[in-house]
Amino acid sequence: MKLGISSCLLGNNVRYNGGHTRDRYVTEQLGKFISWIPVCPEVECGLSVPREAMRLVGTAKEYRLVTIKTGIDHTKRMQSWSKKRLEQLATEELCGFVFKSKSPSSGMRGVKLYSPKGGQPSHNGIGMFAKAFMDRFPELPVEDEGRLHDAKIRENFIERVFCFSRWKQYTGKKISIQSLIQFHTDHKLMIMAHNPKALKELGALVASTTRQTLNRNSTIYIITFLEAMKLVATVKKNTNVLQHIMGYFKKLITKDEKRELVEVIENYHSGYVPLVVPLVLLQHYVRKYNVEYLKQQHYLHPHPKELMLRNHV
Numbered sequence: 550m551k552l553g554i555s556s557c558l559l560g561n562n563v564r565y566n567g568g569h570t571r572d573r574y575v576t577e578q579l580g581k582f583i584s585w586i587p588v589c590p591e592v593e594c595g596l597s598v599p600r601e602a603m604r605l606v607g608t609a610k611e612y613r614l615v616t617i618k619t620g621i622d623h624t625k626r627m628q629s630w631s632k633k634r635l636e637q638l639a640t641e642e643l644c645g646f647v648f649k650s651k652s653p654s655s656g657m658r659g660v661k662l663y664s665p666k667g668g669q670p671s672h673n674g675i676g677m678f679a680k681a682f683m684d685r686f687p688e689l690p691v692e693d694e695g696r697l698h699d700a701k702i703r704e705n706f707i708e709r710v711f712c713f714s715r716w717k718q719y720t721g722k723k724i725s726i727q728s729l730i731q732f733h734t735d736h737k738l739m740i741m742a743h744n745p746k747a748l749k750e751l752g753a754l755v756a757s758t759t760r761q762t763l764n765r766n767s768t769i770y771i772i773t774f775l776e777a778m779k780l781v782a783t784v785k786k787n788t789n790v791l792q793h794i795m796g797y798f799k800k801l802i803t804k805d806e807k808r809e810l811v812e813v814i815e816n817y818h819s820g821y822v823p824l825v826v827p828l829v830l831l832q833h834y835v836r837k838y839n840v841e842y843l844k845q846q847h848y849l850h851p852h853p854k855e856l857m858l859r860n861h862v
Contacts, residue, residue, distance in 0.1 A: 550714045551641055553682075555649035556587035558694050563589040567599040572694045575647055579707070582853055586641055590654040590678035594630035596623070605653045605674040606663045614653055614677050624677070627654065631681040638682075642717065643689060645710040646682060650695035654678045657693050688772050689713065701781055704858040709778045711852045712736065716771055724767045726758055733770075738848035740777060742790045747777035788818045791827050794843060801838045810834075824859040 556563050560571035575585075592598060601616040603623065613624040649655045655676045662674035675683075683691060690709035697703045719732040733755045740748045751773060758766040791814045795807075802810070813827045828849060835843045843849065852858060 550582065550644050550710070551584045551586055552710065553586045553588055553638060553641070553643050553646035555647065555652065555655045555694075556589035556592070557649055558647060559585060559587055561587060561589070563592045563598055565591070565598075565600050565602045570649065570694075572697075574697060574703075575694060578856065581855070586638070586643065588634065588638075588655075588678075590627060590631065590634075590676075593634065594623070594626050603653050604663055604670075605660060605677070606665055608664075609662065609671075609673045612662060612674060627677045628681070631678050634678075635681060635685045639685075643686070644714045644717070645690040645692075645706070646686075647697070648676065648679050648691065648693045650693035652676050652679075657683065657691055688775055690775065700858075700861040704861075705779070705781055707856065707858060708739075708851050709775055712739070712778060712847075713771075713775065715847065716774075720767070724763065726760070726763060729758060729763070729767055729770065730755055735845045736774070736847055738790050738794065738846045739851060740774070741793070742782040742786050742848060744777035744780045745786070745789075747773065751777070784818060784820070787824055788814060790848065791817070791831065794831055794846075794849075797840050797843060798834055798838060801840075802834060806834070820862055823862050825857075828859065 554575065557569045558572045558575055560569050560576065562569050564570065575583075591600065591603070601618055601621070603614055603616050605612045606615045607613055613622055614627050615622050615624075648657045650657075651660055653660060653674070653676055655678055657675060657679040659672045660674035660676055661670040661672060663670045679691075683689075690706055690713060692702065692706040697706065715736075716732060719728045721728070733751060737748065740751065751770060754766055754770055754773070795810055795814070798807075798810075810827070810830060813822070813830055816822045817824060817827050831843075832849055834840075835849065
């Protein structure tokens with residue numbers, strides 16, 4: 550699975566000051582499961598290392614990329630390069646991108662934006678390359694390394710990345726109605742944990758899909774699906790899903806097993822144990838009682854367990 554990434558986060562010395570901002574999480578943990586495609590907009594568009602620092606100047610609707618001391622405008626250079634680079638990246642089959650936070654070229658949100666009239670900057674800017682990337686690939690999961698230090702944001706982003714990777718696996722080079730139905734079926738509980746309302750919407754979309762509407766509906770589906778997945782799976786919504794899963798074992802588990810399962814789910818709901826605890830127990834029952842439908846649910850195994858994304862309370 551391939552993800553794009555700001556090159557400096559991998560430890561490459563491409564920053565304006567000749568240094569890097571290597572991120573240990575993306576290189577040492579996430580990197581075990583990802584093939585990184587590094588991008589440094591400023592170096593790749595022809596600027597040197599080291600170089601004069603730049604900033605965004607203008608309004609939220611229209612701004613330029615300008616050097617801080619000498620006022621050299623690199624906007625056209627960056628835009629021209631970005632257009633070509635994005636077409637190259639389109640061939641890489643990326644499943645997401647990790648941007649360098651606050652960068653005037655790569656920051657995906659909250660970048661300092663200076664008014665031509667002076668005064669204090671706002672934080673409404675988007676890095677010039679980051680904006681072009683998100684406009685070109687609106688369906689791709691994106692995040693910056695700063696926000697990935699938050700456990701819930703990190704889990705949500707990586708979950709979306711693996712979902713998009715599976716979408717590519719399910720649909721292959723040519724999508725079919727069967728593959729669309731299968732993807733939706735296998736992700737039902739996951740959608741329920743993030744956005745129950747979207748589950749009905751997506752289900753109706755799949756049910757109404759014909760050969761004539763397949764291409765259009767599949768595009769609408771994956772964009773709507775990933776948008777729904779942006780909502781954090783809260784304790785309340787996860788508890789609802791856990792209880793829903795428990796319903797599949799009504800006539801299978803013993804009274805003692807049911808009592809234990811109810812207690813573990815309540816402990817999770819109360820914040821005493823992380824989500825991984827009730828999930829491990831449920832996975833045990835899925836295997837023990839061979840519940841085929843649940844075996845296929847990616848909610849129970851959305852990403853490699855080594856990432857330990859569900860281990861936080």
